[in-house]
Amino acid sequence: xxxxxxxxxxxxxxxxxxxxxxxxxxxxxxxxxxxxxxxxxxxxxxxxxxxxxxxxxxxxxxxxxxxxxxxxxxxxxxxxxxxxxxxxxxxxxxxxxxxxxxxxxxxxxxxxxxxxxxxxxxxxxxxxxxxxxxxxxxxxxxxxxxxxxxxxxxxxxxxxxxxxxxxxxxxxxxxxxxxxxxxxxxxxxxxxxxxxxxxxxxxxxxxxxxxxxxxxxxxxxxxxxxxxxxxxxxxxxxxxxxxxxxxxxxxxxxxxxxxxxxxxxxxxxxxxxxxxxxxxxxxxxxxxxxxxxxxxxxxxxxxxxxxxxxxxxxxxxxxxxxxxxxxxxxxxxxxxxxxxxxxxxxxxxxxxxxxxxxxxxxxxxxxxxxxxxxxxxxxxxxxxxxxxxxxxxxxxxxxxxxxxxxxxxxxxxxxxxxxxxxxxxxxxxxxxxxxxxxxxxxxxxxxxxxxxxxxxxxxxxxxxxxxxx
Amino acid sequence: xxxxxxxxxxxxxxxxxxxxxxxxxxxxxxxxxxxxxxxxxxxxxxxxxxxxxxxxxxxxxxxxxxxxxxxxxxxxxxxxxxxxxxxxxxxxxxxxxxxxxxxxxxxxxxxxxxxxxxxxxxxxxxxxxxxxxxxxxxxxxxxxxxxxxxxxxxxxxxxxxxxxxxxxxxxxxxxxxxxxxxxxxxxxxxxxxxxxxxxxxxxxxxxxxxxxxxxxxxxxxxxxxxxxxxxxxxxxxxxxxxxxxxxxxxxxxxxxxxxxxxxxxxxxxxxxxxxxxxxxxxxxxxxxxxxxxxxxxxxxxxxxxxxxxxxxxxxxxxxxxxxxxxxxxxxxxxxxxxxxxxxxxxxxxxxxxxxxxxxxxxxxxxxxxxxxxxxxxxxxxxxxxxxxxxxxxxxxxxxxxxxxxxxxxxxxxxxxxxxxxxxxxxxxxxxxxxxxxxxxxxxxxxxxxxxxxxxxxxxxxxxxxxxxx
Numbered sequence: 001x002x003x004x005x006x007x008x009x010x011x012x013x014x015x016x017x018x019x020x021x022x023x024x025x026x027x028x029x030x031x032x033x034x035x036x037x038x039x040x041x042x043x044x045x046x047x048x049x050x051x052x053x054x055x056x057x058x059x060x061x062x063x064x065x066x067x068x069x070x071x072x073x074x075x076x077x078x079x080x081x082x083x084x085x086x087x088x089x090x091x092x093x094x095x096x097x098x099x100x101x102x103x104x105x106x107x108x109x110x111x112x113x114x115x116x117x118x119x120x121x122x123x124x125x126x127x128x129x130x131x132x133x134x135x136x137x138x139x140x141x142x143x144x145x146x147x148x149x150x151x152x153x154x155x156x157x158x159x160x161x162x163x164x165x166x167x168x169x170x171x172x173x174x175x176x177x178x179x180x181x182x183x184x185x186x187x188x189x190x191x192x193x194x195x196x197x198x199x200x201x202x203x204x205x206x207x208x209x210x211x212x213x214x215x216x217x218x219x220x221x222x223x224x225x226x227x228x229x230x231x232x233x234x235x236x237x238x239x240x241x242x243x244x245x246x247x248x249x250x251x252x253x254x255x256x257x258x259x260x261x262x263x264x265x266x267x268x269x270x271x272x273x274x275x276x277x278x279x280x281x282x283x284x285x286x287x288x289x290x291x292x293x294x295x296x297x298x299x300x301x302x303x304x305x306x307x308x309x310x311x312x313x314x315x316x317x318x319x320x321x322x323x324x325x326x327x328x329x330x331x332x333x334x335x336x337x338x339x340x341x342x343x344x345x346x347x348x349x350x351x352x353x354x355x356x357x358x359x360x361x362x363x364x365x366x367x368x369x370x371x372x373x374x375x376x377x378x379x380x381x382x383x384x385x386x387x388x389x390x391x392x393x394x395x396x397x398x399x400x401x402x403x404x405x406x407x408x409x410x411x412x413x414x415x416x417x418x419x420x421x422x423x424x425x426x427x428x429x430x431x432x433x434x435x436x437x438x439x440x441x442x443x444x445x446x447x448x449x450x451x452x453x454x455x456x457x458x459x460x461x462x463x464x465x466x467x468x469x
Numbered sequence: 470x471x472x473x474x475x476x477x478x479x480x481x482x483x484x485x486x487x488x489x490x491x492x493x494x495x496x497x498x499x500x501x502x503x504x505x506x507x508x509x510x511x512x513x514x515x516x517x518x519x520x521x522x523x524x525x526x527x528x529x530x531x532x533x534x535x536x537x538x539x540x541x542x543x544x545x546x547x548x549x550x551x552x553x554x555x556x557x558x559x560x561x562x563x564x565x566x567x568x569x570x571x572x573x574x575x576x577x578x579x580x581x582x583x584x585x586x587x588x589x590x591x592x593x594x595x596x597x598x599x600x601x602x603x604x605x606x607x608x609x610x611x612x613x614x615x616x617x618x619x620x621x622x623x624x625x626x627x628x629x630x631x632x633x634x635x636x637x638x639x640x641x642x643x644x645x646x647x648x649x650x651x652x653x654x655x656x657x658x659x660x661x662x663x664x665x666x667x668x669x670x671x672x673x674x675x676x677x678x679x680x681x682x683x684x685x686x687x688x689x690x691x692x693x694x695x696x697x698x699x700x701x702x703x704x705x706x707x708x709x710x711x712x713x714x715x716x717x718x719x720x721x722x723x724x725x726x727x728x729x730x731x732x733x734x735x736x737x738x739x740x741x742x743x744x745x746x747x748x749x750x751x752x753x754x755x756x757x758x759x760x761x762x763x764x765x766x767x768x769x770x771x772x773x774x775x776x777x778x779x780x781x782x783x784x785x786x787x788x789x790x791x792x793x794x795x796x797x798x799x800x801x802x803x804x805x806x807x808x809x810x811x812x813x814x815x816x817x818x819x820x821x822x823x824x825x826x827x828x829x830x831x832x833x834x835x836x837x838x839x840x841x842x843x844x845x846x847x848x849x850x851x852x853x854x855x856x857x858x859x860x861x862x863x864x865x866x867x868x869x870x871x872x873x874x875x876x877x878x879x880x881x882x883x884x885x886x887x888x889x890x891x892x893x894x895x896x897x898x899x900x901x902x903x904x905x906x907x908x909x910x911x912x913x914x915x916x917x918x919x920x921x922x923x924x925x926x927x928x929x930x931x932x933x934x935x936x937x938x
Contacts, residue, residue: 102820102822103708103822104704104705104707104708104820104821104822105820105821105822105823105853106708106711106821107820148657149657149661151655151657155654155655159632160654160655162661163628163632172914172918176914177914178912178914178915178918179912179914180912180915181890182890182892183820183822183853183890184818184819184820184853184890184891184892184895185624185629185818185852185853185854186620186624186629186818186849186852186853186854186892186895186896187818187892187894187895188617188618188668188892188894188895188896188897188898188899189892189893189894189899189903189907189910189911190899190907190911190915190916190919190937190938191665191668191669191673191918191919191922191923191937192618192631192661192664192665192667192668192669193915193918193919195661195664195665196660196661196664196665196922198661199657199660199661200660200661204660215711216711216712216715218715235573236573238573239572239573239575242575242684242685243685243757244757245757246685246687246716246717246756246757247715247716247717248715248716248757287715288712288713288714288715288717349653349654349655349656350653351571351573351574351576351652351653352573352574352575353571353572353573353574353652354574380655383654383655384574384652384653384654384655385654385655421650421651421652421653422653423651423653423655423656423657423658424658425656425657425658426653426655426656426657427655427657428657429657430657430658430659434658438658438659441658442658442659443647443648443649445641445645445646445647445648446647446649446659446662447659448645449641449647449660449662449925449926450659450660450662452925452926453660453665453922453925453926454660455925456918456921456922456924456925457918457921457922468659468660469659
């Protein structure tokens with residue numbers, strides 16, 4: 001089939017207004033970080049699952065690649081077309097209907113194109129919590145969250161996107177619809193296709209809808225900051241907090257001194273309650289009881305931690321506004337980094353127990369190799385997930401530093417993970433950016449299984465080629 | 470390769486003492502329910518992962534099927550050989566070493582052949598909880614638990630075996646070792662092979678070791694019973710309990726009147742605190758605080774439920790001994806059923822919200838079709854999982870009733886699940902028993918994907934053939 005015949009077929013399937021080939025298509029062709037600028041044969045906007053299936057069938061007939069796209073907020077170039085002008089972008093944006101909220105079953109079923117924040121709100125209106133939260137929630141879609149197994153700030157308590165999903169509706173590479181939507185907590189009938197699709201970044205199927213777990217809204221959410229001398233103390237504090245607060249502990253973020261110093265430099269108006277702490281931990285508690293009880297529990301925990309010498313100081317937020325201000329400090333780190341100039345970003349995971357040793361040895365390797373280098377280290381310590389970023393020495397141009405050293409730094413940082421069994425992509429995925437790392441760093445046995453599965457489920461290789469594998 | 474050449478090769482790999490071909494092999498050839506009596510070419514007992522891989526390679530060379538076996542406690546005939554005398558049973562029993570407990574990371578890594586209870590104890594000795602618990606825990610193995618994605622009594626809070634597993638070591642059908650052991654909470658590097666292996670019942674690979682999540686031991690575990698007029702009230706009580714107790718609610722079991730009447734008939738010494746309740750709910754709370762707080766929370770919850778008319782009566786256990794006695798009541802139902810005679814057992818799952826309507830309509834269908842039939846209905850209501858068992862009318866011989874009506878009853882019970890999106894196998898799996906049901910009841914699209922994956926990962930079809938697919 002010629003390209004023009006395919007476009008004709010697509011127009012007859014989804015309507016001419018939903019097959020975009022002209023004008024400014026950068027919203028779909030350029031990724032959020034502006035690292036990849038692709039060119040699409042067309043941007044196709046199906047309105048329902050049957051249309052998605054028909055689009056895939058037409059593309060399969062024409063042997064044309066399909067790049068599924070949600071909110072286009074991914075960080076690894078997995079959702080934009082390559083620059084050949086031969087790939088069709090299939091955006092789920094028009095499929096944004098909440099299909100069902102089952103309050104007694106604590107589940108929500110929604111189209112893949114629903115924006116995460118809209119789903120949080122839909123649940124909230126029923127007094128329920130959709131416990132997936134990340135920086136892009138105002139524009140990312142639930143289909144993209146599941147296709148990339150998104151993480152975020154609530155993983156410690158609720159798990160990644162994977163753990164929140166009970167069922168999926170998926171269009172296969174053959175353009176068939178697999179109705180795997182399900183509100184079941186238990187279902188041992190055959191292989192786990194759901195989890196295989198989750199995190200496969202659109203290379204094994206296109207998620208068109210999902211059923212997600214909800215929870216009752218907590219009665220109160222309270223925040224505290226604690227000052228630790230080093231990462232070993234942060235890890236010991238985590239253990240104590242888990243024991244004392246149980247499932248009430250919903251956040252445990254660590255922030256290195258230099259990360260907070262950057263915030264102080266670029267956002268001097270933000271209060272820094274523990275300005276001398278080598279490491280600052282943000283603890284969040286979501287409680288079934290009211291705020292006074294939560295504060296009482298924090299005070300008791302932090303008192304014990306002080307006595308045990310795990311922390312040197314602490315503050316407990318006295319109000320919701322104060323809690324928000326503490327989170328604001330944490331959330332300002334990425335912006336402060338950007339103000340300081342480009343840096344080499346990493347999204348790594350380690351067993352929590354290995355973090356102090358890993359960071360000490362890797363800091364030291366980097367400082368030897370690049371004297372004066374500055375380490376912006378912060379992240380979801382409770383999940384073993386660090387954003388371990390390497391900033392040029394003071395006064396050195398960030399862009400030039402990256403150009404010269406990014407690959408060397410990546411290799412050093414990733415190689416150092418190996419003895420600890422760490423991951424070079426904790427929550428951002430592989431996409432186009434880390435495909436070479438995957439083929440280098442994943443075991444050959446695992447890669448062979450992955451390639452076998454890809455061939456079995458997408459024999460023509462039309463689903464998001466060049467991504468992941 | 471001839472059978473004798475294969476046996477020779479196996480003996481040289483694992484030692485002659487670990488290749489059993491003579492004497493009484495019923496411990497490995499007959500399943501726990503004594504429904505399947507197979508005959509093995511040999512029972513092979515490798516001592517480590519390299520030996521497992523070598524055994525699989527030898528069997529692959531000889532085109533001989535391998536049936537992996539853990540504690541042989543499965544309920545669907547998935548772990549015993551067929552009766553041809555051509556299959557090799559590979560038992561993991563000798564691989565029973567705890568490899569590592571990482572207290573700071575809250576993880577435990579163990580050989581697949583470790584008995585579940587031994588792992589619970591190993592964690593308990595460090596003040597930690599391995600939150601997987603089921604009736605067979607004294608003899609089932611963690612490898613079998615993961616291969617079948619076991620459920621049990623703690624799923625409401627902690628999820629199925631799947632949700633507790635962070636990483637696996639697996640021997641593939643080609644006899645290669647995939648080292649996917651990992652203590653990471655976040656790792657988005659390629660397809661989710663772990664969850665594909667979990668629940669695949671030894672048909673895609675042989676699990677040889679696993680890394681599991683642990684949690685701090687709760688400070689107190691407290692139990693209560695509540696009397697509900699019907700299942701709709703039980704479901705409403707569940708919602709209230711989830712809101713009030715949050716993650717502290719670790720058990721929510723419902724028991725129909727007839728199930729408890731059977732217990733009263735066959736175990737008259739057991740106290741029945743709520744003898745007139747049409748439905749009795751057992752609630753369990755595991756708390757980070759002490760028993761008085763947990764009891765206080767129960768009393769407040771049950772007081773509200775009384776006021777709202779959701780329950781008519783309730784008792785809160787005053788001591789650990791009383792809590793155990795309440796659980797004992799629940800756990801005595803299977804034994805009381807057995808005393809009463811054979812019945813047709815089902816392990817079904819539904820959205821919690823659909824349970825009242827499903828049970829009402831299916832009860833009624835069964836009673837119309839089989840006048841006098843008795844319904845033993847109990848289960849993990851918090852997970853939407855019922856053991857919905859059909860007992861012969863009073864005075865009718867159970868065995869004869871089963872022989873005449875089992876297939877009709879299964880069809881009726883399973884067909885009735887369809888409009889509610891229910892599952893015909895919640896926690897027991899497919900094995901040999903439900904293979905035909907799977908091919909009948911699963912969507913053709915899902916079955917095609919499963920068969921494609923099976924062919925990709927086990928092209929010779931030597932891993933546990935005739936099971937699942």
